[in-house]
Amino acid sequence: MRAAAITFAVGLSPCCAMAQIGNPAGLAPDTRMEKPGVPAPNQTNYQDRLFAQLVTAGGRAEVELGRLAAEKTSHDGVSAFANRMVEDHDEANKQLKSVADKSEIPLPEELDPDHKKIRADLEKQDGVAFDLAYLAAQILDHQKTAQLLAWEIGSGEDPELQHFASDNLPKVLEHLDMARTLHAELAGQALLAAEAQKSK
Amino acid sequence: MSRVFNLGLPALLGAAAVTLTAASDPLPPDLTYRPLPSLPFSAVKENDEAQKPAVIERQRKLLESRYNLADRPMRGVMMSGGRKVVQEGVRVKLPAGETWDSLAAKTPQEIRDRGLLPNGFLPLPHVKQATGGQVFPENQIREIGADEGRDLRRFDVDFDLPDYLTPEFPPPIFLTTHPELGDVSRGDLLTIRNFYEYMNGIITPVQMEGLRLLLTPFPQEEFNQTEDRKVAMQSMGVACLDCHANFHTNAAFHLTPDVRPQAERFRLDTTSLRGLFNQQIHGSKRSLRSVEDFTEFEQRTAYFNGDHVSATRKGVNLPDRTNQVAMMAQMQNIIDFPPAPKLDPFGRLDPATASAQELKGEQVFMGKGRCAECHVPGLSFMDNNMHDLKLERFYKIGETFNDQVAIPDGPIKTFTLRGIKDSPPYLHDGRLMTLGDTVEFFNLVLGTKLDQPEKDSLVAYLLTL
Numbered sequence: 001m002r003a004a005a006i007t008f009a010v011g012l013s014p015c016c017a018m019a020q021i022g023n024p025a026g027l028a029p030d031t032r033m034e035k036p037g038v039p040a041p042n043q044t045n046y047q048d049r050l051f052a053q054l055v056t057a058g059g060r061a062e063v064e065l066g067r068l069a070a071e072k073t074s075h076d077g078v079s080a081f082a083n084r085m086v087e088d089h090d091e092a093n094k095q096l097k098s099v100a101d102k103s104e105i106p107l108p109e110e111l112d113p114d115h116k117k118i119r120a121d122l123e124k125q126d127g128v129a130f131d132l133a134y135l136a137a138q139i140l141d142h143q144k145t146a147q148l149l150a151w152e153i154g155s156g157e158d159p160e161l162q163h164f165a166s167d168n169l170p171k172v173l174e175h176l177d178m179a180r181t182l183h184a185e186l187a188g189q190a191l192l193a194a195e196a197q198k199s200k
Numbered sequence: 201m202s203r204v205f206n207l208g209l210p211a212l213l214g215a216a217a218v219t220l221t222a223a224s225d226p227l228p229p230d231l232t233y234r235p236l237p238s239l240p241f242s243a244v245k246e247n248d249e250a251q252k253p254a255v256i257e258r259q260r261k262l263l264e265s266r267y268n269l270a271d272r273p274m275r276g277v278m279m280s281g282g283r284k285v286v287q288e289g290v291r292v293k294l295p296a297g298e299t300w301d302s303l304a305a306k307t308p309q310e311i312r313d314r315g316l317l318p319n320g321f322l323p324l325p326h327v328k329q330a331t332g333g334q335v336f337p338e339n340q341i342r343e344i345g346a347d348e349g350r351d352l353r354r355f356d357v358d359f360d361l362p363d364y365l366t367p368e369f370p371p372p373i374f375l376t377t378h379p380e381l382g383d384v385s386r387g388d389l390l391t392i393r394n395f396y397e398y399m400n401g402i403i404t405p406v407q408m409e410g411l412r413l414l415l416t417p418f419p420q421e422e423f424n425q426t427e428d429r430k431v432a433m434q435s436m437g438v439a440c441l442d443c444h445a446n447f448h449t450n451a452a453f454h455l456t457p458d459v460r461p462q463a464e465r466f467r468l469d470t471t472s473l474r475g476l477f478n479q480q481i482h483g484s485k486r487s488l489r490s491v492e493d494f495t496e497f498e499q500r501t502a503y504f505n506g507d508h509v510s511a512t513r514k515g516v517n518l519p520d521r522t523n524q525v526a527m528m529a530q531m532q533n534i535i536d537f538p539p540a541p542k543l544d545p546f547g548r549l550d551p552a553t554a555s556a557q558e559l560k561g562e563q564v565f566m567g568k569g570r571c572a573e574c575h576v577p578g579l580s581f582m583d584n585n586m587h588d589l590k591l592e593r594f595y596k597i598g599e600t601f602n603d604q605v606a607i608p609d610g611p612i613k614t615f616t617l618r619g620i621k622d623s624p625p626y627l628h629d630g631r632l633m634t635l636g637d638t639v640e641f642f643n644l645v646l647g648t649k650l651d652q653p654e655k656d657s658l659v660a661y662l663l664t665l
Contacts, residue, residue: 037250
């Protein structure tokens with residue numbers, strides 16, 4: 001856990017190294033100050049806590065669905081994407097857990113109902129239908145995650161969580177771009193295949 | 201088999217979306233809505249004041265890392281009122297080892313992958329992004345304090361740019377109805393106390409009432425009577441012309457009402473209201489179609505960030521469309537651009553009065569520089585369109601600078617270039633300090649590969665507009 005925290009700190013890009021300064025109107029009422037205006041470390045407001053829970057649920061799902069996709073797909077691009085999701089989100093989940101532990105935020109242990117349903121739906125599909133459904137779900141998940149990370153950057157109180165968010169947002173946007181590109185490619189291919197069938 | 205095409209494919213593509221929406225929780229409400237403060241006013245104020253030195257210092261560091269902020273006046277070139285010198289040179293700092301030419305020779309991908317875009321071209325954060333809100337320059341705070349006894353000073357932040365990089369203050373006022381009078385501002389800032397004395401005999405009754413309303417303070421997100429304010433005493437609010445000083449701009453800024461969540465909202469440098477009569481679309485993103493629409497809605501946006509829920513709590517003022525809005529709009533519509541003696545009726549330089557360098561600049565503007573494709577001389581140097589300059593081709597999106605996340609700008613309306621030397625800083629968020637900066641920016645973004653004499657002549661030309 002300690003190792004994860006250190007890699008995370010070292011991995012910060014120079015842009016994000018400076019302390020976040022939030023609007024004090026959003027601090028938790030019981031916040032202790034290290035010095036005037038500067039909350040002592042590892043204290044959280046409700047945004048931090050909700051953020052950690054929602055992003056953990058999302059991150060867990062990325063890994064589980066990624067494993068499922070890597071197993072089911074026969075498309076190289078989708079398989080590479082799925083493996084990348086497993087790797088990147090596994091790493092991010094560990095980072096988040098280490099910060100959350102320090103700030104004593106309880107995190108969900110299992111998949112949330114939304115993602116359970118998505119997994120169940122995906123399990124029933126195969127072939128191109130599966131690839132497209134998986135990617136569509138990934139696009140939506142990454143859109144939501146990007147907004148959640150930006151929310152934490154603007155509204156959180158715990159600087160370590162905020163750094164986690166600013167550090168991971170570029171990666172999430174990169175994933176989103178990959179998913180969108182892949183989805184467009186596969187949908188285009190599916191359309192062409194269907195048209196070829198039709199004109200036979 | 202055509203069944204696959206007719207039914208199968210749309211079903212394939214649509215299936216996931218349908219099941220997902222049925223199951224999903226929405227994102228938390230305060231991604232979109234303004235949260236209520238969780239602490240009493242006194243506690244917030246104390247913390248804000250304690251944080252202020254760090255806030256100012258952090259912004260100073262960012263600005264100094266991005267720009268050369270020195271006071272370098274351009275010899276002999278004044279703004280239209282003759283009250284402030286125009287600043288010269290390119291102020292955006294280059295990454296180590298690069299020149300403007302070496303940068304312009306690279307592809308956007310190479311610049312992005314190697315992180316070579318000068319940071320001064322990136323979106324400029326608000327001085328305190330997480331809080332945001334209106335921030336007035338010192339001269340405006342002083343004048344309004346002295347003249348009206350109204351306090352525009354925030355306890356959490358100060359204005360972040362040096363005075364010499366902002367418009368002259370107070371700006372001159374030119375009227376379409378009285379070109380022969382020239383500047384009618386008397387060198388003073390229009391306020392609710394002096395407007396009647398200064399303007400009676402020059403404008404009509406309807407315009408006068410419009411002006412009164414534009415100078416009347418109304419409650420605003422940071423200036424109001426609730427605990428959710430950033431001014432020490434309960435405030436009467438702000439007036440339209442607190443930002444659009446003398447119908448121009450004093451470089452007061454806030455955050456766009458058009459984007460959420462907070463960290464992704466871009467900074468907005470107050471636009472000039474000069475020449476509004478020719479503009480068909482208003483607002484950098486909103487593209488509202490009339491001055492009336494914008495005037496009416498500015499009470500929702502400049503005042504309350506496009507959050508009508510918060511506005512209702514703090515006391516929103518909604519001017520009556522047919523009477524008040526019409527009069528406010530008609531007053532704004534008689535504000536002219538400053539005179540441009542070297543331009544003919546087509547908006548082209550008169551060779552008899554323009555210098556050789558200015559004429560060469562016009563050629564670049566119309567030709568190799570491609571500026572006139574959007575800034576059309578016959579349309580007051582606009583095209584009444586929004587354009588996506590796709591700056592994100594040059595940088596990796598999603599990085600955070602002083603709590604602001606740099607996402608793509610997307611389509612922004614073409615701003616007029618008439619009177620452009622009067623309104624630094626430039627672009628919708630004021631990320632560029634000088635006209636020299638704008639020339640380097642567009643040269644890179646448009647890939648026009650101008651050489652130094654062409655760039656210099658282009659700046660000389662922009663000064664004549």
